[in-house]
Amino acid sequence: DDVCIETGDGIKHCKLIAVHAGLVSNQDVKEQLKFLKAKDTRVPKVDSLSGRKNVWDMPK
Structure with missing residues (x-):
């Protein structure tokens, strides 16, 4: 938390x-x-904090 x-x-x-x-x-x-x-913990899965298939196709 503290950087x-x-x-x-x-x-x-x-x-x-x-x-x-x-x-x-x-x-x-x-x-x-x-x-x-x-940090809405009511959302069961936050895409940005979990793996996503569409990341593989992102341009460099």
């Missing part, structure tokens, strides 16, 4: 969000991160 990053203004403490299968390229990044930050 330290060195910046020009000193050490900044941040919350790390690790996304197992990557973010979906054709969806808004801010919306995807907003969903991940909310």
Whole structure:
């Protein structure tokens, strides 16, 4: 939860969000991160935190 990053203004403490299968390229990044930050445990499976078949076909 507490990740330290060195910046020009000193050490900044941040919350790390690790996304197992990557973010979906054709969806808004801010919306995807907003969903991940909310940690809605009512959703049985969060695609971005689980393996997804469509990741294999993502362009480089």
